[in-house]
Amino acid sequence: MKIWITRHGQTALNKQKLMQGLTDEPLNETGIQQAKEARKKIGDIHFDAVYASPLQRAIQTASIIANVDQKDVKIDSRIIEVDFGDYELRNYFKLGLKMTSYWAFPELLPNPKSVESVKSMVKRSQSFLKELEKKNYENVLIVCHGGIIRSLCGYLEDRKNGIKWRPKPNNCEIRVYESNHGKHTFIETFK
Helix, strand or coil, X not given: CEXXXXXXXXXXXXXXXXXXXXXXXCECHHHHHHHHHHHHHHCCCCCCEEEEXXXXXXXXXXXXXXXXXXXXXXXXXXXXXXXXXXXXXXXXHHCCHHHHHHHHCCCCCCCCCCCCCHHHHHHHHHHHHHHHCCCCCCEEEEEECCCCHHHHHHHHCCCCCCCCCCCCCCCCCEEEEEEECCEEEEEEEEC
């Protein structure tokens, strides 16, 4: 099975450099265009299944990249964005030392009190992927978010800590993995 993972297209909140976790913000015009360009880059690939988080920006992106109606996108709350708690909708550059340090080095530092932990992110993303790997798909698209994608990729790259934090995923950057009987291989990135 090939697993195609991407981050949603740009939103107005992304453009304003605001932390956008569980806020349900749609794509802006740039985000729609990014998703259309991503579709062009991957060609006429057919996805046996298309999954997205419950947030509009992920569902819209999934529909465009997979070239399917939004009603055909399978929604799974385990791939929703990280809960940023008290930092939701705050400017990236005005988060304060604790959150800025944690988001830069989550493998070394504890999460601030109101922010979802890496352990929680890893647990829910692994649950999702282990269930997905039991399906009989040839190609599956997963559209999610900049935070949770790091634990999805961590699982598919068999990282001991469960995350691949760097490099940060860009909007509509697609990472392709092969999953074959519990063995994972990175194939390519479409930027």
